[in-house]
Amino acid sequence: MTRQLRSSVVGVVVAAVVVALGAMWLFQTTTTSQSASQAYQPARTADGKPDLNGIWQALNTANFDIQGHAARPGLALMPAAPRSGVAGLVRATHVELPHPSVRPLGAVGGVPAGESVVEGDEIPYQPWAVAKKKENFDHWLERDPEIKCYMPGVPRATYMPYPFQILQGTDKIVMAYEFAGASRTVHLDTVPDSPAPTWMGWSRGRWEGDSLVVEVTDFNEDTWFDRAGNFHSDALHVTERYTPTSADHLMYEATIEDPKVFSRPWKIRMPLYRRIEQGKKLLEYKCVEFVEEMMYGHLGVVDPATGQKNK
């Protein structure tokens, strides 16, 4: 009995130790594999830095709306008509209707649904800024700088539906964007402050482990985050992190600070995908010529679109 008890106690202890060891082993394995995926060893450039060279592109709906959103019937919407009909027998009306200016585009002009790229899906606007964001959304067609082919700013340039190329020099890195031919130079060496506010920001980069960290400052207040009217002021400060997570993926994170518009810093995060097509090139999207008729056609003596005199 005693003996049995003792042996059973021993058995329990042994079993406990085995379970504990097993758990530790499992735990260790899990941690190891986790850190293994985090610590993906990227290819190196000749000077020993993580090699981020390549043509990259986001594959998400962030340029439509960085926050989570259901599908919408049009890039621009018009206010819903009031519900009509007699009480108790109400005729159905649209909740959202495409704005007449984009309606001929049909299914091409809609907005696909998408998950948020914003951490926690909340953009911490100050109270006044909530109203301005809504106003921007409602007046998207007149206000979005993308429509006029203006330089897209940062971080928006990263997740527009166009590729961009990282050209990694030794003390400068060029980020070449297809949209509007915008470029920015990331200075890895020490440079003085920007002499003036800019569209694409003033970028200072450094390596932190295998991540390229870029502090972007000196913005003007004229760029947006997306086609949903999310905006910032000239106090914008973006801290970007580009981290290779496989041969063909970068994890992109950007921390957004702007004390004039937001109540706290917030963060977006998304993978970027390498354009692996053989011989892929960054091509031109010189959209200035695409928007001239819209911007200036009505201003001259003659409208080139019709050949007629303007009134």
Add this chain to the structure above:
Amino acid sequence: MTARHTVSTLALAVFIAVAIATSGAQQTSTAQPDSTSPWKQTTTPWGDPNLQGVWRYEAAIPLERPARFEGRESLSDEEVKESQRLEDEQAKQRLAGAEGAAVGRRSVAESPIRGNEYNSFWQDHGRPRQVFRQTSLVVDPKDGRLPYTPDARKAEARSSARYGAGPYESYLDPDTGERCLTDGVTALMWQGPNGGHNRIVQSQGYVTILHEEYLDRRVIPTDGRSHGTIRQWFGDAVGKWEGSTFVVDTINFIDRTNYEWASIFTRPSETLHIVERFTRTGADAMEYRITVEDPTTFEKPWTAVIPITRLADGTQIYEYACHEGNYAMTNLLAGGRVDAAKRPR
């Protein structure tokens, strides 16, 4: 924002009468590096010759050879000395805020452009412009002149007469520069008196040239690929290294402007073929050689040799937000309407 190349190199050739020579103290030809210089070509970590930095054309050599230097490829010592004196003097005058002849430019009265052109405040031609012995940038044909076809010469005359004079009836009437598109690839390395800086950044398999004016950018692969088939404003460029010379071959240009360019020698056409050779000849000096072949505009290929200067470390190029701030277009068209209303019917 307007009148970007009122002072085209062609105009410079006409107006800067004496400013075409080289100082005795300076190297006599860009093609010959100073043999006493301790400079050695450095390489990137991956072994390519290093051309990185911010470069600019800072000389005062006319594109085409002025008539008074006919038959002469280089200047005499006396002419070099006089040219240097003049450049120094004009640089001093520029700093003092002078305009017109005192700084080697047209006075308001002499200008063919109504309202004149940009004043010196907007122009940056170097500090002072460097003097070289070359009498023209064009070295081939031997006469130093662009071999325009008869049709192109007529178009050149038409576009010159029109430039700055109009009429400006729509946004298609200003030239591509004023429309914030581009002034083209041909003169990219040596034009842009208000944004002529070029930053060269090298990465493995690529050479990138960022030209300040119009944000012009060329990403040139050096990985041995052949030309693609897509036509673009900046064509399709492929690069290779021949010794320490970077050679770029560009075809597949497109001209979507349907327009006679103000500086017609820079216009792209579907038959344009450009071969460029970048050879660093010193720590701060590069010979840029360009051969232009385009049967649409020229009777035969022509070659120009252009000395390029590397600016001090720490020189930046800045964001040239042209289209974003192109109030000039709106104003120009408003002016065009006023002009049209005044015109007798």
